[in-house]
Amino acid sequence: MELMIPSAADSFLQDESSYDKGEAVKAFDETKAGVKGLVDSGVTKIPRFFIHPPEDMQKSSSESSHLGLQVPVINFEHCESYRRSEVVNEIRKASEIWGFFQMVNHGIPVIVLDDMLAGVRRFHEQHRDVKMEFYSRDREQPVRFFCNGDLLVSRAPANWRDTIAFDFQDGKLDPELFPETFREEVSQYIRHMIQMKKTLSELISEALGLRSDYLSSIECMETESLVCHYYPACPEPDLTLGATKHRDPSLMTILLQDNMGGLQVRNQTQWADVPPLQGALVVNIGDFMQLITNDKFKSVEHRVLVGKEGSRTSVACFFYPSTANKFKPYGAIKELVSDDNLPIYRETHVAEFLAYFRMEPVFPKAVNSLLEDHWPSYDRAEEVKAFSETKNRECAKSFIRADSIEFNETEIPLCNYHPTCS
Numbered sequence: 001m002e003l004m005i006p007s008a009a010d011s012f013l014q015d016e017s018s019y020d021k022g023e024a025v026k027a028f029d030e031t032k033a034g035v036k037g038l039v040d041s042g043v044t045k046i047p048r049f050f051i052h053p054p055e056d057m058q059k060s061s062s063e064s065s066h067l068g069l070q071v072p073v074i075n076f077e078h079c080e081s082y083r084r085s086e087v088v089n090e091i092r093k094a095s096e097i098w099g100f101f102q103m104v105n106h107g108i109p110v111i112v113l114d115d116m117l118a119g120v121r122r123f124h125e126q127h128r129d130v131k132m133e134f135y136s137r138d139r140e141q142p143v144r145f146f147c148n149g150d151l152l153v154s155r156a157p158a159n160w161r162d163t164i165a166f167d168f169q170d171g172k173l174d175p176e177l178f179p180e181t182f183r184e185e186v187s188q189y190i191r192h193m194i195q196m197k198k199t200l201s202e203l204i205s206e207a208l209g210l211r212s213d214y215l216s217s218i219e220c221m222e223t224e225s226l227v228c229h230y231y232p233a234c235p236e237p238d239l240t241l242g243a244t245k246h247r248d249p250s251l252m253t254i255l256l257q258d259n260m261g262g263l264q265v266r267n268q269t270q271w272a273d274v275p276p277l278q279g280a281l282v283v284n285i286g287d288f289m290q291l292i293t294n295d296k297f298k299s300v301e302h303r304v305l306v307g308k309e310g311s312r313t314s315v316a317c318f319f320y321p322s323t324a325n326k327f328k329p330y331g332a333i334k335e336l337v338s339d340d341n342l343p344i345y346r347e348t349h350v351a352e353f354l355a356y357f358r359m360e361p362v363f364p365k366a367v368n369s370l371l372e373d374h375w376p377s378y379d380r381a382e383e384v385k386a387f388s389e390t391k392n393r394e395c396a397k398s399f400i401r402a403d404s405i406e407f408n409e410t411e412i413p414l415c416n417y418h419p420t421c422s
């Protein structure tokens with residue numbers, strides 16, 4: 001087998017006596033070959049920064065399937081006509097209870113899904129020299145290949161997966177920027193995602209008891225981030241995760257998974273498998289939807305296990321408010337609040353919201369400087385005053401800046417939204 005790791009980078013492999021995580025991570029990043037590169041080099045032990053604590057590795061899925069816990073599967077056939085109210089009801093129930101559902105008979109041809117998965121696999125399995133050209137951690141790059149977006153800044157263990165991401169604006173991004181390996185597939189897939197978004201946005205609006213164009217009228221899903229993951233077989237699958245437990249910061253995510261399995265969703269204290277179904281798409285409610293629906297629809301934790309044999313591919317399409325309008329404020333939808341059901345979260349905009357999600361809570365300075373750059377009118381004193389005047393102290397529960405109010409430890413809400421702290 002070809003040895004793909006430059007010898008200078010060997011330091012990220014274990015040397016118990018002088019282990020320096022920062023150095024190890026940096027050396028690994030410099031290979032630009034991701035976990036696939038590690039596997040190709042023939043490692044039999046995973047680097048220490050991929051090892052997750054044992055309490056995060058509990059596998060309770062068999063227990064949950066005994067209990068009959070199953071993410072709902074919704075048949076979308078005739079959802080435009082006589083089955084509409086049935087489908088809307090099922091979406092409402094699934095979004096309130098699970099925050100997840102699988103869609104079948106949704107109208108996207110299976111061949112489009114299979115071609116996309118095959119294209120993602122081709123990209124990740126090609127020679128690393130070609131992939132390396134796309135390797136970047138710069139979010140300004142609309143197409144970038146990387147291993148763990150937060151690898152260099154997070155204190156959390158790394159995930160056993162590589163990713164290529166595409167940032168679209170209402171489905172638009174110059175296809176010349178896409179890797180040739182699966183240019184056609186990406187173009188075709190995103191066209192279908194845009195169509196599917198329209199369908200879902202109407203159905204979800206109705207499931208919330210609103211007119212069908214409500215979500216589209218508030219322009220909360222204009223940006224799409226398509227992330228194409230590859231989870232290689234892992235020599236020590238009991239020590240690491242493909243994706244650590246997290247909630248998506250999006251409004252909504254549409255996920256395509258191949259037939260390997262491994263995705264699990266939190267149902268109270270259990271992890272429930274989301275079994276692969278040929279031709280199905282998984283939909284999940286993200287944090288931003290939970291915010292605007294005032295907790296009616298739930299953003300639920302999920303994770304991905306890795307296997308010893310066989311690699312897994314998946315494609316997540318995250319929908320966000322337009323990044324062209326990233327300071328537009330969003331709060332609880334007024335039709336969904338009342339004197340008995342006050343807003344739980346204060347208003348926020350997508351720039352601030354994503355900054356929270358991406359930054360460590362222990363880095364309030366970084367958050368603040370980012371906010372100052374993007375939001376020059378930010379006045380902390382004013383915000384503290386506004387907060388102290390709010391009727392409902394709970395309003396600050398999730399989206400207040402970590403250093404703007406003297407919270408005690410348990411009240412620092414950012415922790416709710418950062419996978420490293422949950």
Ligand SMILES: O=C(O)CCC(=O)C(=O)O
Pocket residue numbers: 227229243248255257263302304313314315316
């Ligand atoms: O690969 C999967 O099945 C899940 C990916 C995921 O949860 C994410 O990208 O947020």
Ligand SMILES: [Fe+2]
Pocket residue numbers: 246247248302
């Ligand atoms: Fe996710």
